[in-house]
Amino acid sequence: MKITFLGGGNMAAALIGGMVERGFAAAGLQVVDLGAETRQRLAARFGVRTVESFDDAALACDAIVLAVKPQQMRAALAQLAGRLSGQLVISIAAGLRIADIARWLGAGGAPYARIVRCMPNTPALIGAGVTGLYADPSVDAAGREAAARILSAVGSVVWGADEAAIDGVTAVSGSGPAYVFHFIEALEAAGRSFGFDEQTARRLALDTVTGAARLAAASDEPPGVLRERVTSKGGTTEAALASLAAAGWHDALVAAVQAAAARGRELGEQLGKD
Numbered sequence: 001m002k003i004t005f006l007g008g009g010n011m012a013a014a015l016i017g018g019m020v021e022r023g024f025a026a027a028g029l030q031v032v033d034l035g036a037e038t039r040q041r042l043a044a045r046f047g048v049r050t051v052e053s054f055d056d057a058a059l060a061c062d063a064i065v066l067a068v069k070p071q072q073m074r075a076a077l078a079q080l081a082g083r084l085s086g087q088l089v090i091s092i093a094a095g096l097r098i099a100d101i102a103r104w105l106g107a108g109g110a111p112y113a114r115i116v117r118c119m120p121n122t123p124a125l126i127g128a129g130v131t132g133l134y135a136d137p138s139v140d141a142a143g144r145e146a147a148a149r150i151l152s153a154v155g156s157v158v159w160g161a162d163e164a165a166i167d168g169v170t171a172v173s174g175s176g177p178a179y180v181f182h183f184i185e186a187l188e189a190a191g192r193s194f195g196f197d198e199q200t201a202r203r204l205a206l207d208t209v210t211g212a213a214r215l216a217a218a219s220d221e222p223p224g225v226l227r228e229r230v231t232s233k234g235g236t237t238e239a240a241l242a243s244l245a246a247a248g249w250h251d252a253l254v255a256a257v258q259a260a261a262a263r264g265r266e267l268g269e270q271l272g273k274d
């Protein structure tokens with residue numbers, strides 16, 4: 001499969017790195033990015049062809065992954081409007097709706113069809129991503145299968161029942177790695193407060209998060225049951241969890257995820273007005 005990325009930033013690099021690592025031929029991947037430094041870095045790191053704007057070679061592909069920031073998308077798509085000939089378009093942009101992308105890509109008032117909206121996350125770089133996908137009804141089974149194949153190369157995939165589901169995916173797992181990194185930062189800071197050096201505090205925090213996540217993934221029990229098994233009556237964990245509850249930690253996290261989803265919807269609404 002030949003795939004061209006529009007935008008070669010953080011998320012495109014995570015996807016390309018994961019795909020190359022998992023056997024996608026670098027010769028089949030191209031990146032269109034405005035930045036000379038970005039282009040050089042991607043070419044050197046992954047051996048992919050890079051180019052400043054869409055030329056015939058970049059257009060000659062099966063799928064185009066839209067990986068510029070939502071605020072950059074409309075301007076970036078101007079170079080493609082009316083030039084597509086059936087390529088599957090896969091947008092990873094937060095918030096942006098299929099109908100607006102279709103309009104921006106269309107020609108002579110007719111919106112472009114064959115668009116899949118999806119939301120991956122940065123652990124894709126190590127093949128441990130998770131992506132939510134939603135395909136416009138104009139995408140046939142082969143198109144859906146192609147999109148799933150691309151994203152499955154870098155982790156698991158789930159299909160949303162409707163496009164709105166992708167705003168939820170964005171809030172939970174698209175932004176999710178940042179919540180987890182923030183949690184690791186806090187656990188590491190707590191470790192430092194006991195006098196551990198940075199390296200040791202990070203080891204304790206990281207291996208705890210990795211181990212707990214792997215245990216939860218491997219277990220038939222829900223995380224709540226696993227949590228109870230750590231929590232001895234009258235013990236240390238109970239004291240910690242009571243402190244977290246008093247600080248409203250659970251509700252604060254749920255509210256944070258809701259804020260991310262609201263921002264996604266707001267981006268879609270604001271940017272879709274143009």
Ligand SMILES: NC(=O)C1=CN([C@@H]2O[C@H](COP(=O)(O)OP(=O)(O)OC[C@H]3O[C@@H](n4cnc5c(N)ncnc54)[C@H](OP(=O)(O)O)[C@@H]3O)[C@@H](O)[C@H]2O)C=CC1
Pocket residue numbers: 006007008009010011012032033034035038052066067068069070072075076077092093094119120121122174175
């Ligand atoms: N980062 C993440 O964890 C995730 C991001 N996403 C989505 O992925 C998309 C990209 O995010 P991210 O990788 O973080 O952003 P980046 O800013 O790192 O990457 C975007 C890249 O596109 C380039 N670019 C901008 N305009 C154009 C253009 N007209 N033509 C070609 N290239 C252009 C940018 O160049 P320059 O820097 O010069 O502007 C930059 O290199 C966003 O829509 C985001 O919502 C989805 C899931 C997770």
Ligand SMILES: O=C(O)[C@@H]1CCC=N1
Pocket residue numbers: 094170174175
């Ligand atoms: O913060 C953002 O908007 C993007 C989308 C999901 C992760 N990063």
